[in-house]
Each structure stands twice: as structure tokens, then as C-alpha cells.
Amino acid sequence: MSNQKKRNFQIEAFKHRVVVDPKYAEKTWKILEHAIHEIYNHNASGLSFEELYRNAYNMVLHKFGEKLYSGLVSTMTLHLKEISKSIEAAQGGSFLEELNRKWNDHNKALQMIRDILMYMDRTYIPSTHKTPVHELGLNLWRDNIVRSNKIQTRLLNTLLELVHRERTGEVINRGLMRNIIKMLMDLGPSVYQEDFEKPFLEVSAEFYKVESQKFIECCDCGEYLKKAERRLNEEMERVTHYLDAKSEAKITNVVEKEMIANHMPRLVHMDNSGLVNMLLDDKYEDLGRMYNLFRRVPSGLLTIREVMTSHLRETGKQLVTDPERLKDPVEFVQRLLDEKDKYDNIISSAFNNDKTFQNALNSSFEYFINLNPRSPEFISLFVDDKLRKGLKGVSEEDVETILDKVMMLFRYLQEKDVFEKYYKQHLAKRLLSGKTVSDDAERSLIVKLKTECGYQFTSKLEGMFTDMKTSQDTMHEFYASHPELGDSRTLVVQVLTTGSWPTQPSVTCNLPAEMSALCEKFRSYYLGTHTGRRLSWQTNMGSADIKATFGKGQKHELNVSTYQMCVLMLFNNADRLSYQGNRAGNRDSCFRLEKVPAISGLCEGEECSSERTYE
Incomplete structure (x- = not known):
């Protein structure tokens, strides 16, 4: 059995002929x-x-x-x-x-x-x-x-008629419209597009072409934009209620083209209501509406930017070149800051913080602020005014805000070294007269300038603060070494490093004997404790406080320059003085000074300044 070949068997169904009824x-x-x-x-x-x-x-x-x-x-x-x-x-x-x-x-x-x-x-x-x-x-x-x-033509006309009636304010059966439009969509995209959407868009374009022409003839710019915005929203709402979602971009494009793109130049330049008037009157709502509508069409925002930039440059040019405005540097800079704030608010509130508009604003300010060669000086004077007089009732945060705004104008300057020259002079006067509102505010601005321009730009300014601190220590040590002078610090000296402070021509000044003796004591002390240095008195940079008694015993304290102090001190010994000297053109001039009636007094204190140099 084992040698026999295995056989495979297959069972098949019984084959018979199936007879099917021929019917x-x-x-x-x-x-x-x-x-x-x-x-x-x-x-x-x-x-x-x-x-x-x-x-x-x-x-x-x-x-x-x-x-x-x-x-x-x-x-x-x-x-x-x-x-x-x-x-x-x-x-x-x-x-x-x-x-x-x-x-x-x-x-x-x-x-x-x-x-x-x-x-x-x-x-x-x-x-x-x-x-x-x-x-x-x-x-x-x-x-x-x-x-x-x-049916085909009748159906299309009926649907278009219902849309037209709805656009003109009638209420239609939106549910029925939705069902019929959905039927066309269910029959295939080509049916919806060919049998309804294409003619719908054509009729809509004609409708908005006629309507926009009517509106622009009778409405101002703001009213026209409101109508255009409302029509745009209506079409988007219509899509959500009974049209194919893919139709939204197509129908909004129609509205945008017919109501916005085709009328942009006329809208922005419309008399008494166009873009310039909106900017002048701070119409944030209208500006925002214009921005949102114009951004939907090609070159829309470019059109707004160009008109805004042109207007801004023209008004800025008038601002910085008007002789009347140049009479008050502080007011000049304040108007610049106000103008910047105005457009910053417009860009923030109406133009969605658009960086391209911010760049256009910066470019415009840089253009016209440099048309006036005195802008660096005026900005420095503005800072001097704020930091010298102080800001009554203003917090440190507000001071920081003002300094930040000043830095913004500083960035626009092309001649930053000119600003540095004037700023150094004004800072020196504030520091030497002790009339700066706050050392923290002064240093804060130095830090901002350093961040903006680097260490080299502010190294000398920082050196001025270092000299002031060193001078305080020096004066403390001076009076400690001269107990005979007592606690009344009649003399205050700031020792200034040559090169850090602005240099000004100084004339020979004969100090009163009281002051001259004190100055000599300080010179001996200073040179005795610092070798290899020399002192040069800069009386033109000093000031003095004089206590004076006027008629009827009225006492006053006068803050004067060192030169004025020298002249006033002479009247302690005379009621009338005359002076004859040689002025320009070699012509002799005579001066006669008379003592103010019943004025008498004695210099009680004087602040002198000197330069420190290295041999």
C-alpha cells in the first residue's frame, strides 16, 4: 500500500440543464x-x-x-x-x-x-x-x-429676482431658497456654477456698479464706506444662509471690485471727508473701516499709505520750517511729540498696528525732522527744560515715558553728534548748578543713549557724573582737614576732568578777597593730596548764592553767576562804580553802576568750578 501512488478526488455538482421560462x-x-x-x-x-x-x-x-x-x-x-x-x-x-x-x-x-x-x-x-x-x-x-x-430660464430668473428683492430690503423665504440652491449643488458643482453662480455674479457686478456710482455722488467718504461695509457683510451673510460656502470669496470679490477698487482714488481724495480729513479729525472709526475695506483689494493699503505719507511729510515740513514755531524750542519739540502720538494712536487703533504704516510714519518723521538743522539743539533744550525745571505731580514712570519719546525723536536725527554737543553743554549746566530734577532720570537717559549709540557716545557724559561724585568726596575731605572753616560750606568746588566737560572761553576774573583766600586754601589742599595735576579755575561755569538785605530790612537770597557775584560784592564798599574799557572797534566805552537803594550784604556762599588736567 505504501508503494501505491496517492490519488486526488474532486466532487462536482450533478450537471443538468436549467430551463428558464422564456417570458x-x-x-x-x-x-x-x-x-x-x-x-x-x-x-x-x-x-x-x-x-x-x-x-x-x-x-x-x-x-x-x-x-x-x-x-x-x-x-x-x-x-x-x-x-x-x-x-x-x-x-x-x-x-x-x-x-x-x-x-x-x-x-x-x-x-x-x-x-x-x-x-x-x-x-x-x-x-x-x-x-x-x-x-x-x-x-x-x-x-x-x-x-x-x-424650467431652466424661469428657475434662474426667479432665484435672481429673489436675491434682488432681498438686496432692496424685502424679506424673502430663505429656507426655500436654501433648499433650491442645495438641490443645484446636489446635482453637481457644474450645475450650481453654470446654472446659478455664474449669472448670479454677473448680475451682482452690474447691481453694485450702479449702486456704487449712486452712493459716491451723494455720500461723503465715511458714509460711503459704511454702505460698502454693510453690503459686504450682507453678501457674506447671504452665503451662510443659502449659498455654497465656496461662493463667498467670489461674491465678496465682486463687491470689493465694484464698490472699493474702482473708486479708491476718489474716496481717499474726497473733498472735506477723504483720508486727510479723517487724519486731521482723528476719525478712528472711519479710518479703521477704510483700512479694513481697502486691505481687501490690490494696492488698497498702498493707496492709503501714500496719501498718509504725503500729508504727513507736508504738515511736518510746515511744522519744522515755520519761523513762528522756531521761537520756542520746547514747544517745537512738544508739537513733534504730539504729532507722533497722534499717528501712533491712529496706527494702533485704526490700522491694526500695521508695520508698513509704522515704517512709513518713521520714514516721514526722519524726513522732515532733519529739514531743520536746529532740531538736535531743540531736542536737547526740551530735555533740559524737563530735567531742569522738573515735572510737578508727575511720577517716575511718566518721566520715563517722556524720555522714551525723546529717544524716539533722537533716533530720527541724522546729526546725532550735534545733539551730543548741545546735550553735554546743557547737562553740564544742570549738574554744576545743582538744578537737575533727578540723578536717576539723568542716568536713565544716559543708559538709553548708550543702548542706542554705544559706549563711545556716552563715555564723556558718564565721566561728568563720575566727576560730580568725586568732587563731593573731595569737598568732604577738604572741610574735614580744615576744621577752622566750621560747618558753613562757603566754598563748593567741582573738580572737572579735561575732555569730559564742554570747554568754553573763560576770561580773567578777580574774585573778592573772601573768595580768593578760600580758593587758595583749596588749591593748596588739592595739589598737596594729588601729585602731577594742575588746577585751572573756570569762573565762567560757576554760580553763587548771595544773601542780601534790601530797604526796610527785606532779606533775599539771590542765585547769580560768579561774574555777577563779583560785581555785586563791590557794592559792599561803594554806592556808585564806573568802568571805562576798550570795546570792539577800538571805541572807548564808559559804564556807570549805582548801588540799588538801601542794598547791603555780604557774599555768604559761592560755588566755583575748576578743570583738572594731568601734567
Whole structure:
């Protein structure tokens, strides 16, 4: 047995000839055809869908799929032609209602028919590359209803008329519109686009072309923009209610082109209400609306920027070149700051902090601020005014804000070294006179300048503060080493490093004997404790406090320059003085000074300044 070859056995079904009734296909189709008629006639409740499915299944199984499919097409077409007549007969407002009702009926019928013919849908149709039942039903509805000669144009005109009525303020049945538009979308993108969207956009363009022309003739710029914005919002709302979402970009483009792009130059330059007037009157709401509308069209923001820049440069040029405004440097700079604040607020509130507008603003300020060669000096004088007089009732944060604004103007300057020259002079006067509002504020500005321009720019300014601190220590040590002078610090000396402080021409000054003796004591002390140095008195940079008694015993304290102190001290010993000298042009001049009636007094204190140099 083991040597015998194994055999394979296969069991096959008994073969016999199946005899099919020659009238089977016709009989079965008649049953199915009747069922389709009943479905369209709303009599489907009495049908056995299980039996109908089995009949359709057997027809396909017995190779009668073609008969079943072609019969379906013929039967559905027959019913749709009858439905078309019913829709055509509908009058007025009932036209769309009838179309919508029949469309819903057709969809329900189509669902039941597809259930019955499911086996054909899954087997026969894919193998023969025919259109599936549901898609077939939509195509037949499209060809026999939507695109029939008597319905297609009427349907389009009805839909466009309803849109027009809604645009002119009437209330329409949006639910019905949504259903009809969705029907077109369900029939395929091409149906919606060709049969509705394309003519809808064309009609809309004409509508807004006419309306925009009417509005621009009777409205000012702000009113026109409000109407354009409202129309744009209406179209976007219309899309959400009953149009295809993909239509939003298309219809908004139409509104933007017809109402904004085609009228931009006229809008921005409109007399008494255009962009310049909005800027002048700080109309943030109108400016914001213009920005948001113009940004939607090509070159819209560029148009706004160009007009704003042109206006800003022209007004800025007038500001910095007007002789009347140049009489008060502090007011000059304050107006610049106010103008900058104004446009910063506009860009922030109305132009969405757009960097391109901020850049245009900076460019404009840089342009006109440098038209005036005295701008660096005026900015330094502005700082001097704020830090010398102080800001009453203003917090440190507010001082910082002002300094930040000053730095903003400083960045626009092309001649920053000119600013440095004037700033050094003004800072020196504040420090030497002790009239700076706050060392912290002074140092804060130095830090800002250092951050902006680097160490080299501020090294000498920082040296000035170092000298002031060193001088305080020196004076403390001086009086400590001369107890005979007591606690009344009649003399205060600042020892200044050559090169750090601004140099000014100094004339020979004969100090009063009281001061001269004190100065000599300080010189001896200083040179005795510091070798290799020399002192040069800069009386032109000093000041003095003089206590004086006027008539009727009135006592006053005068703050004067060192030169003024020298002259006033002479009147301690004389009531009248005269002076004759040689002035320019070699012409002799005589001066006569008289003592103020009943003025007498003695210099109680004097602040002198000197330069320190290295041998």
C-alpha cells in the first residue's frame, strides 16, 4: 500500500440543464416596473420590498441586468416628464414651492428604488461601467427638470429676482431658497456654477456698479464706506444662509471690485471727508473701516499709505520750517511729540498696528525732522527744560515715558553728534548748578543713549557724573582737614576732568578777597593730596548764592553767576562804580553802576568750578 501512488478526488455538482421560462424576464420586469410606478404615486406602503429585491436579484443573476437597467431609465424618465409638467404649471410664488416638493418626493422615491435594485448597483453596474442608481436619478432630474426648456430660464430668473428683492430690503423665504440652491449643488458643482453662480455674479457686478456710482455722488467718504461695509457683510451673510460656502470669496470679490477698487482714488481724495480729513479729525472709526475695506483689494493699503505719507511729510515740513514755531524750542519739540502720538494712536487703533504704516510714519518723521538743522539743539533744550525745571505731580514712570519719546525723536536725527554737543553743554549746566530734577532720570537717559549709540557716545557724559561724585568726596575731605572753616560750606568746588566737560572761553576774573583766600586754601589742599595735576579755575561755569538785605530790612537770597557775584560784592564798599574799557572797534566805552537803594550784604556762599588736567 505504501508503494501505491496517492490519488486526488474532486466532487462536482450533478450537471443538468436549467430551463428558464422564456417570458421570465418580461414578467419580472413588469412586477418591478409596477413597483416603481407605485413608489412615484405615493403608494409604496403596500409593496413587499423583500420580494422586489429578490426579483431584481434574480434578473441580474439570470443575465437580464441590461433589461433591468434600461427599463429603470425609461420608467424614471417617464415619471420625471410628468413631474416637469406639474412644476411648469405652477404660478408665481408656488413655482419654487412645487419644485422643492417634487424634488423631495423624487429623492424619497430614489432611495426606495435604490434599495430594491441594490444587487444591480453592487454587481452589474460596476462591471458594465454604468451610472449608479442614485447618480442616475440625479442626472435624469437635471436633464428632465432643472435644464428643461420651460424650467431652466424661469428657475434662474426667479432665484435672481429673489436675491434682488432681498438686496432692496424685502424679506424673502430663505429656507426655500436654501433648499433650491442645495438641490443645484446636489446635482453637481457644474450645475450650481453654470446654472446659478455664474449669472448670479454677473448680475451682482452690474447691481453694485450702479449702486456704487449712486452712493459716491451723494455720500461723503465715511458714509460711503459704511454702505460698502454693510453690503459686504450682507453678501457674506447671504452665503451662510443659502449659498455654497465656496461662493463667498467670489461674491465678496465682486463687491470689493465694484464698490472699493474702482473708486479708491476718489474716496481717499474726497473733498472735506477723504483720508486727510479723517487724519486731521482723528476719525478712528472711519479710518479703521477704510483700512479694513481697502486691505481687501490690490494696492488698497498702498493707496492709503501714500496719501498718509504725503500729508504727513507736508504738515511736518510746515511744522519744522515755520519761523513762528522756531521761537520756542520746547514747544517745537512738544508739537513733534504730539504729532507722533497722534499717528501712533491712529496706527494702533485704526490700522491694526500695521508695520508698513509704522515704517512709513518713521520714514516721514526722519524726513522732515532733519529739514531743520536746529532740531538736535531743540531736542536737547526740551530735555533740559524737563530735567531742569522738573515735572510737578508727575511720577517716575511718566518721566520715563517722556524720555522714551525723546529717544524716539533722537533716533530720527541724522546729526546725532550735534545733539551730543548741545546735550553735554546743557547737562553740564544742570549738574554744576545743582538744578537737575533727578540723578536717576539723568542716568536713565544716559543708559538709553548708550543702548542706542554705544559706549563711545556716552563715555564723556558718564565721566561728568563720575566727576560730580568725586568732587563731593573731595569737598568732604577738604572741610574735614580744615576744621577752622566750621560747618558753613562757603566754598563748593567741582573738580572737572579735561575732555569730559564742554570747554568754553573763560576770561580773567578777580574774585573778592573772601573768595580768593578760600580758593587758595583749596588749591593748596588739592595739589598737596594729588601729585602731577594742575588746577585751572573756570569762573565762567560757576554760580553763587548771595544773601542780601534790601530797604526796610527785606532779606533775599539771590542765585547769580560768579561774574555777577563779583560785581555785586563791590557794592559792599561803594554806592556808585564806573568802568571805562576798550570795546570792539577800538571805541572807548564808559559804564556807570549805582548801588540799588538801601542794598547791603555780604557774599555768604559761592560755588566755583575748576578743570583738572594731568601734567
